[in-house]
Amino acid sequence: MYSIQAFNAIADAGLKLIEEDLDFVLNSETQEPDGYIARSFNFHNYAIGEQVKGIARAGAGVNNIPVEHCTERGIVVFNTPGANANAVKELVLTCIMASSRNLFDAVKWTAEIEDRGKEIPELVEKGKKQFVGTEIKGKRLGVIGVGAIGVLVANDALELGMEVVAFDPFISVETAWRLSQNVRRAITLEEIFSTCDYITMHVPLNDKTKGLLNENAFKQMKDGIRILNFSRGELVDEQALKLAIEEGIVENYITDFPNENILGTNKVIGVPHLGASTKESEENCAVMAARQLKHYLKTGNIKHSVNLPDVEIPFSGKRRLAVMHKNIPGMVGRMTGILAKFEMNIADMINRSKDAWAYTIIDIDNEIDETTEQNIKNSVNEIQGTVSVRLL
Numbered sequence: 001m002y003s004i005q006a007f008n009a010i011a012d013a014g015l016k017l018i019e020e021d022l023d024f025v026l027n028s029e030t031q032e033p034d035g036y037i038a039r040s041f042n043f044h045n046y047a048i049g050e051q052v053k054g055i056a057r058a059g060a061g062v063n064n065i066p067v068e069h070c071t072e073r074g075i076v077v078f079n080t081p082g083a084n085a086n087a088v089k090e091l092v093l094t095c096i097m098a099s100s101r102n103l104f105d106a107v108k109w110t111a112e113i114e115d116r117g118k119e120i121p122e123l124v125e126k127g128k129k130q131f132v133g134t135e136i137k138g139k140r141l142g143v144i145g146v147g148a149i150g151v152l153v154a155n156d157a158l159e160l161g162m163e164v165v166a167f168d169p170f171i172s173v174e175t176a177w178r179l180s181q182n183v184r185r186a187i188t189l190e191e192i193f194s195t196c197d198y199i200t201m202h203v204p205l206n207d208k209t210k211g212l213l214n215e216n217a218f219k220q221m222k223d224g225i226r227i228l229n230f231s232r233g234e235l236v237d238e239q240a241l242k243l244a245i246e247e248g249i250v251e252n253y254i255t256d257f258p259n260e261n262i263l264g265t266n267k268v269i270g271v272p273h274l275g276a277s278t279k280e281s282e283e284n285c286a287v288m289a290a291r292q293l294k295h296y297l298k299t300g301n302i303k304h305s306v307n308l309p310d311v312e313i314p315f316s317g318k319r320r321l322a323v324m325h326k327n328i329p330g331m332v333g334r335m336t337g338i339l340a341k342f343e344m345n346i347a348d349m350i351n352r353s354k355d356a357w358a359y360t361i362i363d364i365d366n367e368i369d370e371t372t373e374q375n376i377k378n379s380v381n382e383i384q385g386t387v388s389v390r391l392l
């Protein structure tokens with residue numbers, strides 16, 4: 001039986017998939033976890049259990065997980081690509097329109113006159129002029145990062161009458177096929193910064209994207225730009241942002257990641273990390289994460305991992321050797337050599353790599369007793385470059 005520990009509010013539909021499966025136990029108090037399922041829980045300062053083999057992030061961003069450390073420890077990290085993209089897109093478009101019509105301030109103002117009784121209609125008619133907005137039709141939106149979310153935002157913004165220009169030097173072929181041909185391609189970020197009325201970012205947070213919007217970027221922007229950040233707070237240099245607001249360059253900064261540095265700053269609109277918070281998206285993410293983690297623990301097959309390649313073969317032997325290892329020459333030969341030494345017959349095998357890491361599954365056509373199992377595992381573990389060995 002495999003034990004899975006859940007962190008954060010994981011939708012019931014996902015938890016049920018674990019609870020109702022007799023091969024799994026959820027949040028066991030007696031069994032060390034074999035896997036974690038989580039949303040934004042910060043694993044960077046958390047002692048990840050010795051038995052943990054997989055961590056499934058019910059969501060897209062994995063910056064809350066020490067992925068490199070996990071890889072070195074032989075832990076497969078999963079996310080749920082696209083599962084919450086529509087939810088984020090809908091909130092981004094809502095915020096583009098709401099901020100353009102000064103709706104956040106306007107609704108706040110209206111709430112403040114609620115005790116003015118019969119005067120309210122007159123106050124409304126007098127007060128409304130301070131909230132005159134702009135229309136988004138014909139305005140230019142820059143989309144930085146055209147993945148699962150960016151492509152939906154770009155295509156739908158076009159439908160709303162915006163001009164859309166997108167920047168993504170690493171766009172996947174699959175996403176490129178889904179992107180409307182009317183979305184213009186920006187070759188440089190400067191093109192986005194200097195020509196857009198709105199910018200929305202949909203890139204992961206990493207060393208290259210941290211501080212993407214910095215002093216230099218703000219300097220290139222048109223006065224009155226509105227910026228949406230539903231990706232991660234650290235993409236923006238907040239000191240530079242404050243300066244750009246003071247200088248009248250930034251009209252609005254709408255962020256899903258408010259913090260003590262910027263909340264309360266004029267023209268900053270803080271949303272409490274609601275991008276993925278819809279019933280549908282929470283269910284999609286939880287179900288996908290639970291399925292992927294269970295599938296890996298039970299069969300060794302990998303789908304939607306961020307640190308390992310997709311690997312899927314049907315179970316064809318009596319036992320299965322699943323090995324995570326460095327992507328270096330000779331690994332598979334050494335493994336099959338060990339199996340030959342133990343007189344094991346190979347039924348099927350697969351080896352796939354992703355950057356510096358690789359994963360090998362070898363199906364074995366023999367029954368294996370406990371002592372031999374331990375000996376095989378020990379021998380494979382001793383191969384330099386191996387980080388995890390399972391014999392299922």
Ligand SMILES: NC(=O)C1=CN([C@@H]2O[C@H](COP(=O)(O)OP(=O)(O)OC[C@H]3O[C@@H](n4cnc5c(N)ncnc54)[C@H](O)[C@@H]3O)[C@@H](O)[C@H]2O)C=CC1
Pocket residue numbers: 059060061062081082084085088144145146147148149150167168169170171172175202203204205208209230231232256273274275276277
């Ligand atoms: N606010 C929220 O609740 C949510 C936030 N997110 C955030 O949004 C990010 C994007 O999510 P998805 O679209 O699902 O991910 P995705 O992986 O489908 O798309 C990311 C895109 O960014 C592009 N990219 C990477 N580095 C880039 C760079 N330096 N410049 C331009 N483009 C670059 C990639 O090529 C890819 O097309 C996540 O990493 C996460 O941080 C995601 C879901 C919910």
Ligand SMILES: O=C(O)CCC(=O)C(=O)O
Pocket residue numbers: 039040058059060061062084273276277
């Ligand atoms: O689970 C959540 O609500 C956050 C989602 C998110 O930020 C992501 O998927 O990257």
